[in-house]
Each structure stands twice: as structure tokens, then as C-alpha cells.
Amino acid sequence: MAKTASISLRIEPAVKAQLEALYASFGISVTDAINIFLHTSLMEGGFPFQPKQPRYNPETEAAIQETKDILAGKIKAKSYANVKEMIEDLGLE
Known part of the structure; x- marks a missing residue:
């Protein structure tokens, strides 16, 4: 049995490049960041942050x-x- 499973997602190339640069500054890949998000979601029982609508002045x-x-x-x-x-x-x- 495989130890990993694949998830495919679509994202704008410019956003992907920005994310790669951002997470590289932490020494991790986008895949690592997604795994952290998913594992934290499991530990929290939902989003690892509170989703909110944008605030305006x-x-x-x-x-x-x-x-x-x-x-x-x-x-x-x-x-x-x-x-x-x-x-x-x-x-x-």
C-alpha cells in the first residue's frame, strides 16, 4: 500500500510562484505547506484559522x-x- 496519495489542484501561475517564494523563505515547499495545513485542520477539527469575510473601512x-x-x-x-x-x-x- 502506498504511503502517500496525490491531490491535484489548479492555481494561477503567478500565485504559485509567489507561494513557492514565500514558503522557500521558511525552508519548505508548497507541498509541505499544504500538508501542514491539512494536518493542522485534522488536529483542530476544521480550519486552522477562523474564516472571515473581508473587512472594509x-x-x-x-x-x-x-x-x-x-x-x-x-x-x-x-x-x-x-x-x-x-x-x-x-x-x-
Whole structure:
């Protein structure tokens, strides 16, 4: 019986090169890094880190929430008759 099994995965060549350079700086290969991840996952009973959604700065988070509120009908979206009206409202004159 074989002592190893193969896993094949696809990755962008540029990302692969960056990973090879990163892990080489630790003295290990990408294969070693993947094995560490998999063994740690087994020991932890899941991801060896907490997966999270990307965080945005407060201004971006407020804009995202405003968009969600507009789509949900909680607030009315601004509308303008023309570009000049919008520029005036934004104070860009």
C-alpha cells in the first residue's frame, strides 16, 4: 500500500510562484505547506484559522449598508433631473 496519495489542484501561475517564494523563505515547499495545513485542520477539527469575510473601512461599510437599505426599500435613493443638479447637491461646483 502506498504511503502517500496525490491531490491535484489548479492555481494561477503567478500565485504559485509567489507561494513557492514565500514558503522557500521558511525552508519548505508548497507541498509541505499544504500538508501542514491539512494536518493542522485534522488536529483542530476544521480550519486552522477562523474564516472571515473581508473587512472594509467604516466609509465603505456605511456605503454598503446604505445600498442594502435602498434595495430593501428602507430608505429612498436620491435621484436627480440632470447632472448639474447632482453636482450642486454634492457640492462639487
